[in-house]
Every structure is written in structure tokens, then in C-alpha cells.
Amino acid sequence: MVSSTTGFSSYFHxxxxxxxxxxxxxxxxxxxxLFSLVLVGILGILLGLLLFETTGSTNIWARLxxxxxxxxxxxxxxxxxxxxxxxxxxxxxxxxxxxIGPKAALPSLIISAAPFYARMVELAFHExxxxxxxxxxxxxxxxxxxxxxVLLPESSPALVSGITVTGISLIGFTxxxxxxxAGGLGNLAYLDGFQASNNTVTLVAxxxxxxxxxxxxxxxxxxxxxxxxxxxx
Amino acid sequence: MIEIxxxxxxxxxxxxxxxxxxxxxxxxNDGEIYGIVGYSGAGxxxxxxxxxxxxxxxxxxxxxxxxxxxxxxxKPLREARQKMGMIxxxxxxxxxxxxxxxxxxxxxxVGMNKAQRVKKATKLIATVGLEGRENAYPSELSGGQQQRVxxxxxxxxxxxxxxxxxxxxxxxxxxxxEVLDLLLKxxxxxxxxxxxxxxEMHVIRKICDRMAVMDxxxxxxxxxxxxxxxxxxxxxxxxxxxxEESPQMNDxxxxxxxxxxxxxxxxxxxLTFHGDQAKLPIISEMLRQFPNVDLNIxxxxxxxxxxxxxxxxxxxxxxxxxxxxxxxxxxxxxxVVTEVIRGx
Numbered sequence: 044m045v046s047s048t049t050g051f052s053s054y055f056h057x058x059x060x061x062x063x064x065x066x067x068x069x070x071x072x073x074x075x076x077l078f079s080l081v082l083v084g085i086l087g088i089l090l091g092l093l094l095f096e097t098t099g100s101t102n103i104w105a106r107l108x109x110x111x112x113x114x115x116x117x118x119x120x121x122x123x124x125x126x127x128x129x130x131x132x133x134x135x136x137x138x139x140x141x142x143i144g145p146k147a148a149l150p151s152l153i154i155s156a157a158p159f160y161a162r163m164v165e166l167a168f169h170e171x172x173x174x175x176x177x178x179x180x181x182x183x184x185x186x187x188x189x190x191x192x193v194l195l196p197e198s199s200p201a202l203v204s205g206i207t208v209t210g211i212s213l214i215g216f217t218x219x220x221x222x223x224x225a226g227g228l229g230n231l232a233y234l235d236g237f238q239a240s241n242n243t244v245t246l247v248a249x250x251x252x253x254x255x256x257x258x259x260x261x262x263x264x265x266x267x268x269x270x271x272x273x274x275x276x
Numbered sequence: 277m278i279e280i281x282x283x284x285x286x287x288x289x290x291x292x293x294x295x296x297x298x299x300x301x302x303x304x305n306d307g308e309i310y311g312i313v314g315y316s317g318a319g320x321x322x323x324x325x326x327x328x329x330x331x332x333x334x335x336x337x338x339x340x341x342x343x344x345x346x347x348x349x350x351k352p353l354r355e356a357r358q359k360m361g362m363i364x365x366x367x368x369x370x371x372x373x374x375x376x377x378x379x380x381x382x383x384x385x386v387g388m389n390k391a392q393r394v395k396k397a398t399k400l401i402a403t404v405g406l407e408g409r410e411n412a413y414p415s416e417l418s419g420g421q422q423q424r425v426x427x428x429x430x431x432x433x434x435x436x437x438x439x440x441x442x443x444x445x446x447x448x449x450x451x452x453x454e455v456l457d458l459l460l461k462x463x464x465x466x467x468x469x470x471x472x473x474x475x476e477m478h479v480i481r482k483i484c485d486r487m488a489v490m491d492x493x494x495x496x497x498x499x500x501x502x503x504x505x506x507x508x509x510x511x512x513x514x515x516x517x518x519x520e521e522s523p524q525m526n527d528x529x530x531x532x533x534x535x536x537x538x539x540x541x542x543x544x545x546x547l548t549f550h551g552d553q554a555k556l557p558i559i560s561e562m563l564r565q566f567p568n569v570d571l572n573i574x575x576x577x578x579x580x581x582x583x584x585x586x587x588x589x590x591x592x593x594x595x596x597x598x599x600x601x602x603x604x605x606x607x608x609x610x611x612v613v614t615e616v617i618r619g620x
Binding site: 172174175177178179180181182183184185188192193196197199270272273274 | 328330353354355356357358360361362364366368369370371372373381382384385386413414415429433439
């Protein structure tokens with residue numbers, strides 16, 4: 044089979060695409076993204092809550108906790124993802140027993156995205172009118188009641204739009220993780236596309252990733268609109 | 277009964293300590309509407325927050341029905357707060373909940389079951405005049421309607437005390453009056469004590485029984501609304517009273533100035549009538565006794581307070597000095613408060 048690896052037409056040799064591999068790689072990308080997104084959501088909300096609740100406290104232990112959490116969040120949010128994967132290889136090996144395949148991507152995906160989401164969660168809580176929290180306190184609400192009856196529902200649109208943005212960057216991260224062996228569309232585009240000089244595979248992988256991102260954004264926007272009751276319809 | 281005794285609140289700062297409330301002593305009786313008036317920064321919001329323990333006094337004691345509020349912590353404090361409703365300038369409703377869900381919120385906090393919650397909230401929503409809007413979201417309501425929801429929410433746990441922190445300051449005059457009428461109705465029907473914080477004297481006059489004036493953290497004047505309006509002692513109280521007495525004060529000054537220019541003669545006096553005096557034909561009697569005095573009405577107004585009417589009248593008196601002096605003496609004799617704006 045003669046195939047040109049250069050030129051514009053090299054993008055359109057669809058017969059050279061192994062569709063079975065393509066769909067299984069898509070499945071891996073979606074699985075990595077969703078699995079890590081669930082854990083990032085839970086961890087991010089917990090960390091964000093911790094940051095919010097300890098902000099401006101006069102208690103020495105609360106301040107210490109705030110300092111440690113903020114440091115953790117800032118450090119892991121700042122390390123470039125590709126370096127983080129390499130940095131966490133020993134941890135990954137210890138946690139999931141392997142450093143290749145979709146599972147191996149999870150620890151670094153979660154540790155990288157959770158601090159990112161935690162900051163968005165903290166910001167979302169800070170945007171709630173303080174008067175509403177004061178009103179709940181004046182009604183005799185416990186701290187826990189304020190968290191699940193006021194903070195979470197009142198910030199729900201911001202929490203969902205934050206998780207949408209985080210999910211989209213996670214899709215990007217999975218592609219990067221793919222390059223160093225985590226599987227998924229990034230891995231496929233790199234191995235079967237770039238290294239095999241098959242531009243069509245790269246193009247198809249790109250289009251599928253874009254489609255996944257668009258679906259993610261659209262679903263996120265729909266949920267946000269449904270939740271947001273601040274503007275009269 | 278609410279007893280505030282020698283209460284001060286200091287906020288230590290890096291530069292200097294701010295005294296928000298200074299040696300305040302007040303007693304608020306059961307079933308009355310007590311008004312605290314002052315300009316912003318006078319310390320009234322801090323004071324009212326010490327009543328439900330959102331703030332604790334630096335020194336002094338706040339006692340509510342023999343319970344010292346600052347000694348309460350945790351569960352007893354929350355239970356005490358559940359027996360106190362509070363409404364705010366910006367309503368502070370939960371936008372993610374419907375009207376009904378906002379009103380059931382405090383009932384959820386105390387663990388009432390759903391059927392009872394809905395039943396009670398529905399009744400309260402009707403009390404505040406919002407039946408039919410149970411499933412609307414706050415963003416679909418006007419400011420006045422939102423404050424009604426907040427009032428229903430504040431009443432949900434059958435409080436003995438309702439705290440109102442500038443609750444009408446964000447509303448237009450007509451809506452303000454509707455909300456004030458609602459508070460009066462609640463006081464009558466539910467027999468609860470209402471503490472009203474405001475910078476609007478109109479609010480005090482319309483609904484309060486007794487009042488205090490706060491300035492720079494201290495209570496500078498206190499008494500029944502009627503007495504304070506009749507005999508304001510401090511300059512700041514006079515400012516508040518005159519703002520309320522004649523919102524067109526500036527217009528009146530303009531009219532007087534025009535009059536002075538047009539008729540450079542005559543004496544201009546301001547008369548204040550209160551209670552039953554407002555019903556007596558004092559002016560016509562004065563004219564009968566001093567028929568050579570000519571009289572010109574510049575401006576006038578009458579206000580209703582909880583204890584009776586207060587009227588204000590600006591007059592230009594023309595005539596020979598002895599007659600005019602006699603006429604003003606007569607007014608003094610009839611115990612009308614007379615203030616000479618311009619002598620001759």
C-alpha cells in the first residue's frame with residue numbers, strides 16, 4: 044500500500060484507520076476522564092470546603108490547616124502535568140501496580156485536577172452573599188446544616204460549571220498522559236498517528252476528542268441553566 | 277423582656293480600637309415594637325446582633341427572658357436563636373429555593389416532618405399575603421414580596437422576638453408602608469416583641485411604641501416615640517425629627533424666603549400641635565381675640581404616630597407689634613410649641 048505521509052491529502056486516507064482501535068481508545072479516554080472526574084469532584088469539594096471554612100479564622104489550628112491545604116493546592120496546581128506524571132511514577136506504581144495503561148493515569152490526573160477544582164469551589168463559596176449565611180446562623184443552623192443546605196445548593200451552578208471546565212482540561216490531560224503510555228486517544232494519536240506517520244489517525248483522534256469536549260460543555264451548560272434560579276425566566 | 281445592660285463592643289484594630297457600641301443600657305418590654313434609629317455606623321446593627329448572639333459584647337450583659345445570651349454556646353445558643361426571627365435589608369433569601377422552600381427552611385433546621393412543614397409554611401405565606409406564589413423563586417418576586425417571604429420565614433418557628441435590621445431601607449416608600457403595616461399586624465396578631473433598626477424616622481413614627489436614638493455607639497436619647505417627637509432633646513434627634521416632620525423642609529424654606537422677599541414685613545412662626553390640641557380651634561380663637569392680626573399660612577402638615585397626631589404649621593403674622601405679641605402669647609398659653617422663624 045502506497046501512502047503519502049506529507050501533503051494535505053495525507054489527512055484523508057480513512058481506509059488506513061483501524062476503527063476498532065479508535066473506538067477502544069475513545070472508550071479509554073472517556074473512562075479515564077469520568078473516573079478521575081468523580082474523584083476530583085469529591086476531593087475538590089472537600090478541599091474547597093476546608094479552604095473556605097478555615098479562611099480568616101482566629102483559631103491557631105484552623106489557620107495551620109488552612110496554610111497546609113493552601114500550600115498543597117498551590118503546589119500541585121502549579122506543577123506542569125507532564126512533569127507531575129513523571130514525578131508521581133513511584134506513587135502510581137505503588138497505588139495501582141502499573142505505570143502503563145488507563146489506570147496508571149488516574150493518580151496523576153486526580154492529584155493534578157483536584158487542587159484546580161478546589162480553588163474554583165472555594166471561589167464559588169466566597170461568591171455566596173454573606174448575608175444569606177448570616178441569616179441561616181440567625182435561624183440557629185449548625186455549621187453542617189449551613190454547608191449542605193446553604194453553601195452547596197446556593198453555589199451549585201458555579202460548582203457544575205467548574206466541574207465542566209475541570210472535565211474538559213482532564214480530557215486534555217488524558218491525551219498528554221497517553222503519550223507516555225496511559226492509553227486512550229492521545230496514546231493512539233501519538234503511536235499510530237505520529238510515530239506511524241499516519242496523519243488520518245491523528246485527525247480522526249482529534250475530531251473525536253473535540254466531539255467529547257463539545258458534548259461535555261453542552262451537558263455542563265444545560266445543567267447550569269437548569270440549576271440557576273437567580274435570573275427570572 | 278430584653279435587657280441590655282452596660283453593653284460595649286470594641287473591635288481591636290492594628291491602628292486603633294474601634295468602639296462600635298458604647299455603654300448601652302436599654303430595656304425592651306414584651307409585646308412592644310422598639311425602634312433604634314441612627315445614621316449608618318452608629319452601632320445599631322452591632323447592637324441588634326448581640327441580641328441573637330451573632331456578636332458577643334466585649335463588656336456588659338444582654339439578657340433575654342432571664343437568659344444571658346453571651347453565656348450560650350452550641351446547642352442552647354442555636355435553640356435560643358430558633359426562637360428569634362430576623363429580617364434584613366437585602367432579604368437574604370436562598371435563591372435556589374422556592375418561596376415555600378424558603379419558609380420551610382427554619383423548620384427543616386429543627387427537624388419538623390415534611391407534611392407539617394408545608395402546612396405551616398403555607399399558612400404563613402398566606403399571612404404575609406403571598407398565597408399562590410408558593411412555587412415562585414425569589415428572583416421572580418419584587419423587593420417588597422421578597423421581604424414578605426423573609427418575614428414569613430422569620431416567623432416560622434413561632435419566635436417571641438423579631439429583629440428587623442433596616443428591613444425597609446431597600447424598598448420604595450409605598451412598599452415600605454405595606455411592609456410596616458404587615459409588621460403592625462403581626463405584632464397585634466402574634467403578640468411578639470419587635471426590635472426595629474432603621475435610619476428612617478418615618479419607620480419609627482409609623483410602627484414603634486418606644487425608641488432610642490444612637491449616635492457614635494451610644495444611646496443619646498430614649499423614650500416613647502410620642503415624647504421624643506414632641507420634645508427632642510439632642511441636636512441629632514432634632515435632625516431626625518425634622519427630616520420626618522417635613523420632608524419638604526427645603527421647599528418650606530424656599531416658600532419662606534419668597535415670602536420674606538415679597539412681604540418684608542410680619543413675623544413668621546412655626547407651630548407644633550400634638551394630640552388633642554390638633555383637634556381644637558386654637559387659630560380661629562386667636563384671631564377672634566386679636567382681630568387686627570392678619571394671618572397667612574405658609575406650610576403645614578399632620579402626621580399620625582402610634583399615640584396620636586402631631587401637626588406642624590408655619591404662619592406669617594402681620595399687624596402692630598402689641599397685637600402680634602399678644603397673639604403669640606396666646607399660643608404659648610394654649611401650650612402650642614411656638615418657634616419664631618423670623619421676628620420683626
